[in-house]
Amino acid sequence: MHTGTHDARAAGARLETFVSRAARYLLGSSLAITPSAASIDPVLESLLSFHPGWITRSVTTHDPAGGNDDGYRPGVALEGEHRVLFHARGEGRITRIWMTAPRAELEKPGQELWIEIDGRTVFRGSHRDFFEGRGLWTSPLALGVDASSGAFTSYVPFAWSSEAKIRFRGVPIYYQVTYREGPGAASGPSSEELAQFMAEDWTRALPAPSRQQAPSPGAPLVLAEGPATVSGLVLHIPAASLKDLEVRIGGQPPVPASFFFGLASASTDSDGGWATFRSALHAAWAPDAGGTGRLATRLPVPLAEGEALSLEVAQGGAIARLEAAVAVAPARRGVRLLAQYRDQTAPGRETTMPLFESDEPLQLVALLKHLSGGLPNDRTYLEGDEMIRTDGMSLPLQIGTGTEDYFNGGFYFLGAHSNAFSGLHRFLVIDPEEGWKRARFVHSLYRLHVADPIVSRSGLRFGIEAGPTGAYTPLQVRSLGLAYTFSDHRVIGEQEVRVQGRRHRVRSAVDAERSEKPRIFRFREGRGITRIEVACPPEARGLLLLRAYSAAKAPQTARVRLDGREVGTIHEMQANPVRSIAEDALWIDLRPGQCGAGRRPVIEVDATGSPEPWSEGGYRLRFFSGPPAPQLTHGPAVEILDTDHLPEGAAYVNDHTTIQLRDGRWMLTGIFNAEGQPPETERVFVLATAPGPGPARWHDAAAPSFSLAPERFSTRALADERWIWAPHVVHDRDGSLVMIFHVGTPDPDRSGFRIARSRDGFTWTREAGTLFEDICVARDPMLVRLGELWVVYYTRCASLASRQSGVAYRTSTDLARWSPPAMALTLGPETAMHNSGHTESPFVFARQGWFYLTITSYPVDYDATFVYRSRSPFSFPPHAVARLRAHAAEWVGEGGSLGAGRLFFTHAGRGKGGVFLQELFGL
Structure with missing residues (x-):
């Protein structure tokens, strides 16, 4: 509809055109590799943009005392015959549902899964129908116990604007719900778009390699140089040479090619580490009759000006021949792929082994892990929980129930398997005689956080216990963590906010490793409005509101306003009276000119409607710079x-x-x-x-x-x-x-x-x-x-x-x-x-x-x-x-x-x- 007439002038002082410079492709040993132009799938494209509003979390049945007594415990509430497994308010998106139990428990009649979004039921029925593809969603989005190797797994994306709830009638002994909340958290592909991405044979679109001269010690083979984004890479290489090949991104340390291409194998493996599999990012084909294996990846690798993606020969190694091809898309400003490879032994004490650590704004997109060694006929090292901390918080906002659970299996897996986002594609039993009495095992595992990237604005620490409490030994752990980092967002200041009034003393450890020592924590509780005058620097474009509180009582809910405008909701669904110290966070965007020059925005944390008293130990406000506002022209x-x-x-x-x-x-x-x-x-x-x-x-x-x-x-x-x-x-x-x-x-x-x-x-x-x-x-x-x-x-x-x-x-x-x-x-x-x-x-x-x-x-x-x-x-x-x-x-x-x-x-x-x-x- 329209009713007015006369011209308007468009704003904007200049016309901006997108100019894509042709990337230069250099080489070691006087060899040129011709790139193939390609686009990036929209699901992957989203990973190349930063999402600071996403607070990525999980609710699981981990042991609240920090040990290995995982399993069902009271959740948010009991509603009639149903237990509430998950309850969230505000904006958000469920990205993964995982659950398991002994087979006899899973098959008991009368159990029911009930998923409700914004007050509307999207599924209510048998949990087996939901996961085994007899509902609205089928594989690869929903996987049954056999397909997911010991557990039910769903990547069906459930977004909500105001509220989401998962109920269960029965006893879900072990479960995990991973989700994100905060501004923009509802965004992402639909189930059809995600299913197509997960199922497609993306290797058919990659360029065909041509015979090339291999890199030699001191003479790397440079596949691409920025500014550009490598959107696909294919290699043909003799099987025996894989252990000697490394991949280097820019000035980072090189990583083993077997990990970069998703095999997660060690050079000491007797079979060379090869397996035939295809995930959503990686693919490999076992060596042919001539001894040549094939590897491929579509993981985007952004390269800035002067950065190169290259292949190198590991120290003491040799590579006889190699064929390669790359596909290239336009450059991405301010984003790079961070690859952290670690080779470590279990520390033998109650702690987590660090697998990825960074202080940069980032989105973690993959973890590949190779486990070997161990005690004879003992795989309890797979009991280790993952603990993922973001933004300097003491509390891991993602705490798991076991390594095999993190990799979407259960009960130490049913055997080798590969799915779009997770798998155990190599499971070796060494000395299997006499019913595995002397057997040791080799596991090559991967978990791809494509649909559920782990976002951190100011640093991330990702660790997994070795064994039930971290003290398992001996164990060899090799890992590769992959994350996109973003240079346009940086911490530029912090403000501590102490709450006034009567506060209680609580002695508690943080809900994480069992070795955490209790400490004294002071908090107040009530149902009121907390007002915070924000002392933000003029250049601030966003702030992270961090709350320390007591989780002894739940649920706790507060609406958050900035200068009178609603900017989000904080809702904590699960109580932990054993270890009550906890933290949570909310991202708030700031407009240009909202800070500085005597301006003091006001945050209101309104908990007047909280079901249980709102708990406050104090707040931290962390301020961030950001890219300039867009200058739009047409x-x-x-x-x-x-x-x-x-x-x-x-x-x-x-x-x-x-x-x-x-x-x-x-x-x-x-x-x-x-x-x-x-x-x-x-x-x-x-x-x-x-x-x-x-x-x-x-x-x-x-x-x-x-x-x-x-x-x-x-x-x-x-x-x-x-x-x-x-x-x-x-x-x-x-x-x-x-x-x-x-x-x-x-x-x-x-x-x-x-x-x-x-x-x-x-x-x-x-x-x-x-x-x-x-x-x-x-x-x-x-x-x-x-x-x-x-x-x-x-x-x-x-x-x-x-x-x-x-x-x-x-x-x-x-x-x-x-x-x-x-x-x-x-x-x-x-x-x-x-x-x-x-x-x-x-x-x-x-x-x-x-x-x-x-x-x-x-x-x-x-x-x-x-x-x-x-x-x-x-x-x-x-x-x-x-x-x-x-x-x-x-x-x-x-x-x-x-x-x-x-x-x-x-x-x-x-x-x-x-x-x-x-x-x-x-x-």
Whole structure:
């Protein structure tokens, strides 16, 4: 819908163009390797952007006393026949569910798993049906005991905007739920996108190696030099030479090639360490008849100016021959791959063995581990718990129940296996005679944190116990940790905040290693509001709020506000009266100009509604720098659909949508009407098509790409629909197309929203009547998937009492039942109108760790589109970061992805004569 007229000028002082420099490929021994150009899968692309708002955590059945007495203990609550395994509030995303028990327990009848998101049930039924693929999700997302080697494992992504809960009827003796919470934590691929990534044979897209001269001592073979990103690497090498090959990234120490390519094998292994497997990142093929093995990886390796990815010969080694090929994508600014290889023996005391440590802002994406040695017929070293500490916290926010559990197995595994994100692809039994009485074992293990990267803003310590308490010996542990680090974020200050009032003394150890000594901890508790005046440096762009508290009582909940605006929720679901000292954290973004020059933002921690008394030992505020705000500009407009020269006369398209169909063609539909007619007469949606491949081709062709389809219209208004506006079309999980649109009604405060479905994009059928109604001529819906959660954004005022223009959202798990409305954006009192005209045509998309919301404000100018950004898709500060010249902008990316690559927006409107496309620069 629109009502205003006159020009607007786009903000931005210059046009930024993306220039990709060709990477230079050097070599040792006078040899050139020709790279192959390639793109990076969107799931991997997300790892190359920092997500400081994610607080990555787990809730598990680890022993609260720090020993090895893992197993079910009381969780948050008992609700009827169900035990509450997991309960979270605020924004978040479950990334993994793991559970196991003795086989007889798993097969007992009457057990039930119940998963609820934002008050809606997404699964309720047999836990075996859920994990064994008889529900909505199948392998590789959900794995049964045999496939996951001793346990149930799920990577089904469950995102939520306000609350999530997992209940279980029965006794889940061991379980883990890994998740993230905080601003932006709901983002990520849908189950279909993740399943496709996990299942695809990505090795087919890699370049074929050509015969090459091998590196020699002192003469490394340089595969690629930055600025560039290596997006794929293939090697053919004699099996006997693998032990002598190392990989070096920039100036880091080299790492064994067997680990870099996912084999996690040691040079002393009798079989050379080879196995045939394919994970989501690595692949290997056992040596052929000629003794040559193959290795491949699609792990992106960003290289800065002057950095190189090279192959080297280990000290004392020799390599006779080698074939290699690399695929290369554009460079990524400010990100590098950190590879830490360690070769150590178990320390023989109650502690964790450090496997990865860094003080940098990072996202851990993989851990590969090789275990050997050990006592005869004894694998209790697999009982060691992982303990993952972030941001200098004493409390590990991820504490496991055993090494085999961390690697998604159970009961010391059922044998060798490989899955997309985890596996034991080599299990050797040395001296297996006499029922393994003298046997020792070799394990090659991997866990890929692609769907659940472990985020830390100011350092990470990852350790795993050797044995039940860490004291197991002898044991040889070789490991490789891989993480992306980000140079644009740095700690620039810290503020200690002491709480006033009566405080209690508690003597407790931290909930971690059994050897932790108790210490005195002071805290206060109550249900009130704690106000913190923030002394942040002028250049601060974010802060981490760290709380020390007592976890003796749970649940504890507080809403957090910054200068009166909601910025997050802190909710602790699980009590530990044995070791009560605990910590948690929340990330808060700061705007430019919010700090310094005498400004003191105020944080309010509002625990007035906490179920149990809120506990406070004190707070730390850690301040961070960040990259500058984007400078957005756009290129010239290209007409992609002409409606000015139709046989029946000029017409216009307004609020519209584009989507690629299954046959490769693109469809465009939107409001369609003859020029000069009022919006109340808009009763059809136009239907136009264009051939593939998509927006980059439309833009570069500089000519209309869309033409009206023979059907002419996708949808016509029904008798009870006074008008229809603003269709938005997306793919559903079953492959069908879903169109959501506004329906005009006599009462402007009861505007309706409906859905239609299509299998081909041309024939549409209404479904389920009116979804919901809302106020202020609510309109312009935009639909998006976050994991298994549907979110619809639409234009609406803040309330009937305060008609400030805004953007509302609702969530659903089935497109039929919707949550009550909440406001994603509310503008100031000067925007109060009967129809929320300052926030028309909302569109939300994620890119490089941020969410962007664009809206059109016709009272400012018919072509005034404003851009807002936030870490969270559910809360946008009312401060625009850019203004574009466009009306009813819709966004589309190169290759269909808005997360990376070239970015375009389409726009249209009355008097425009068609639909236009422009490229955006600066994101």
